[in-house]
Amino acid sequence: MIEFRDVSVDYGNGPVLRGVDAVIGEGELCLVVGPTGSGKSSLLGAAGARVPHFSGGRLTGTVLVDGRDTREHLPRDLADVVGVVGQDPLASFVTDTVAEELAFAMEQLALAPTLMRRRVEEVLDLLGLAALRDRPLGDLSGGQQQRVAIGAVLTAQPRILVLDEPTSALDPAAAEDVLAALTRLVHDAGITVLLAEHRLERVVQFADAVISLTADGVATSGDPATVLAGSAVAPPVVELGRLAGWDPLPLSVRDARRTAGPLRERVLAGSSAAAGGPGSEGTTAEPGSFRSASAGRSAGRSAARSAADEPGTPTLTADGLHVRHGRAHAVRGVDLALAAGEVVALMGRNGAGKSSLLWALSGAGPRSAGTVRTAAGADPADQRPAVARRQVALVPQSPTDLLYLATVSAECAAADSQADAEPGSTARILGSITPGIDPGRHPRDLSEGQRLALAVAVQLAAAPAVLLLDEPTRGLDYPAKAELVAALAGLRRQGRTVLVASHDVEFVAQLADRVLLLADGEVVTDAPARDFLLDSPVFAPQVAKILAPAPVLTVADVRRALDAGAEPESAP
Incomplete structure (x- = not known):
């Protein structure tokens, strides 16, 4: 055809x-x-x-x-x-x-x-x-x-x-x-x-x-x-097969589970000694640094979270938050507190109210009732955009909402100027997430993933205390997602807060400390990310499905468990 x-x-x-x-x-x-x-x-x-x-x-x-x-x-x-x-x-x-x-x-x-x-x-x-x-x-x-x-x-x-x-x-x-x-x-x-x-x-x-x-x-x-x-570029099931030496490589969870018995036993034996889990990927960079692509991937595969990374004081709180769009009641009485040094995933089915909640928290979207406060006690909705952006910055689901200039380099220079950042800061952040973008290209000529990476870099240039992200991995390949994980983990180590709405369970498994599950505008679950993802038949990542009941979420988790003491496995 x-x-x-x-x-x-x-x-x-x-x-x-x-x-x-x-x-x-x-x-x-x-x-x-x-x-x-x-x-x-x-x-x-x-x-x-x-x-x-x-x-x-x-x-x-x-x-x-x-x-x-x-x-x-x-x-x-x-x-x-x-x-x-x-x-x-x-x-x-x-x-x-x-x-x-x-x-x-x-x-x-x-x-x-x-x-x-x-x-x-x-x-x-x-x-x-x-x-x-x-x-x-x-x-x-x-x-x-x-x-x-x-x-x-x-x-x-x-x-x-x-x-x-x-x-x-x-x-x-x-x-x-x-x-x-x-x-x-x-x-x-x-x-x-x-x-x-x-x-x-x-x-x-x-x-x-x-x-x-x-x-x-x-x-x-x-x-x-x-x-x-x-x-x-390959999915976790293929990466797991490569690690285990399986031949032929399975492409589905069903086929992988049929092959994974010996590997599952080794992981169960070594998992108690292995450090890792959500938040372990990409957590070895020095505070404030955005690394090269190769450094980000290498660190993301081997790092474990330290006690110094534990969340701190609240940076953003919401009480009784309601959002209505005409007759639609998108957000219903949400109470939440986001802590410094914490990455929180906002999950739920399409139409659950995730985007409406993010816009309301940023101060740029409508609210029908309730209050939002930053650590300083201010409401982002009452502040000038330039000031609010340094406290709470939102990267929307449509990145073009933030992009308005004719070239990538012009967008980066404008972001540096508006954020009072050192010239070249936005371009360096962009290069760490998605390297190789031509600075002379028009943003509309970029791929969806490249535009999103540019919008993330523009907002990160202001070094906000709280970063809100709406589906930030849309259009990103696995290496680019690994670099985004590394960048966000760097923000966490600086004591910044990240709230990310995402359907990408593989991304959430690499990064999140906590999961808020939204349904019909209400928070129905607030739980540690590892507990939530291991327990959920819908939101579990591929590795968790393949190796259950072993308590692993990512291929990096499996590698750490194997390194903790299992003998090399011969390929079946």
């Missing part, structure tokens, strides 16, 4: 894809993996003819989609066969409500009203959107918007689906529902799916083929286990 023949793409600053050769057959789910900025979105864009017809740049080689050469067919000429879901769902919406958006593509295809109604109902049920049928799109959470964007494409029943980070804003249960729906479409309807995703632990077990891109745009394609065995 899709064929790439010696495809290269260059936007004027050097090739982002180099000589890609790959064939994706009918009824296959092909996963595209690679570091942030490696050209995954460009490859997907080429499959839908958006590159170069919409994006600009120069494409060489040949892309065939259902036998049609994209050099001779514009995206509209492929609309009957290709449906595309981009990284930013809001950018694709053209109507006001969920039902209208689901029907829009069918209206353009002039389908009969009765057929349109039936397909809308089917997609509402397929993606769990029935309760949101008449909701305005602007009132939905990021994850709900993502499901609507996928549904709007599915109603037209294309033969090829191209999806860029389709589960990045979804909670684990919703992500499983979406991926199960895609798998049914592949197996039962013969739909071809080309999908790019950074959270490989969610999707790799569904893939029939993998295209792996290197940082300089060189591609390797083939069987998932074979390609991922040598890929620089």
Whole structure:
């Protein structure tokens, strides 16, 4: 259905894809993996003819989609066969409500009203959107918007689906529902799916083929286990298999558990002597330092948390906090206290009120009732933005909300100036999280992960006492997430506070001290992160599922347990 023949793409600053050769057959789910900025979105864009017809740049080689050469067919000429879901769902919406958006593509295809109604109902049920049928799109959470964007494409029943980070804003249960729906479409309807995703632990077990891109745009394609065995970007199950020497590498929790018996016994034997757990990753840097990529990854794998890192005095408190959006009661009477030197994860299903709570705490969002106080006794909502930012800084789910200048270097320089920071501070922070970004590029031309890293760096330049992050790993690959973990752990050692709303359980397992679980706007759980993640069938990371009942959450935990005294295991 899709064929790439010696495809290269260059936007004027050097090739982002180099000589890609790959064939994706009918009824296959092909996963595209690679570091942030490696050209995954460009490859997907080429499959839908958006590159170069919409994006600009120069494409060489040949892309065939259902036998049609994209050099001779514009995206509209492929609309009957290709449906595309981009990284930013809001950018694709053209109507006001969920039902209208689901029907829009069918209206353009002039389908009969009765057929349109039936397909809308089917997609509402397929993606769990029935309760949101008449909701305005602007009132939905990021994850709900993502499901609507996928549904709007599915109603037209294309033969090829191209999806860029389709589960990045979804909670684990919703992500499983979406991926199960895609798998049914592949197996039962013969739909071809080309999908790019950074959270490989969610999707790799569904893939029939993998295209792996290197940082300089060189591609390797083939069987998932074979390609991922040598890929620089791999999910925890593959990393665990590499550590244990398993061959072939398992790609699912089920297959890994069947192989993991001997390893589980060794980990159980050594875990009592091993230090580690949530907060252990990335905690060996000197206070205030932001390290290079290699140093961050090395330290993150070996560090254990010390007693000096224990949380201190409260830096932000909320009492009886309520937030209403029209008739929707998003936050209901939340009380919380965040301590200095503490990283707290805010978790919960899509629409639970996480983003509304973060905006209310920052002082920039609406509140219906309740109070928020910093350590100095001030309410961020009553302070000038420049002053409030040094106390409580928010990185929103949409990083472009913070970016307004024409180049990355201009954004960094403005952040330094506004924060009274040493020139170059923001650029150094950015380089520690996601190295290699061209300072001359426009922020809108960056990948989603690169834009988010830039927004994080802009806010960190002000050295806020409290940093609020809304889905900060969206669009970040595993190495970039490791660098973000290292940076946030450095803030913790400085006595700063981090509250991070995230669906990324692997990220939370590496960093969080405490988890607040939000449901229908209420805090229903406030527990140590290790206890919560080990006990939860929904939020447990892959390693915990594979090696239960061993008390480990990450591959780094396993490595420490093995180093504590287990003998080397022979590969099965």
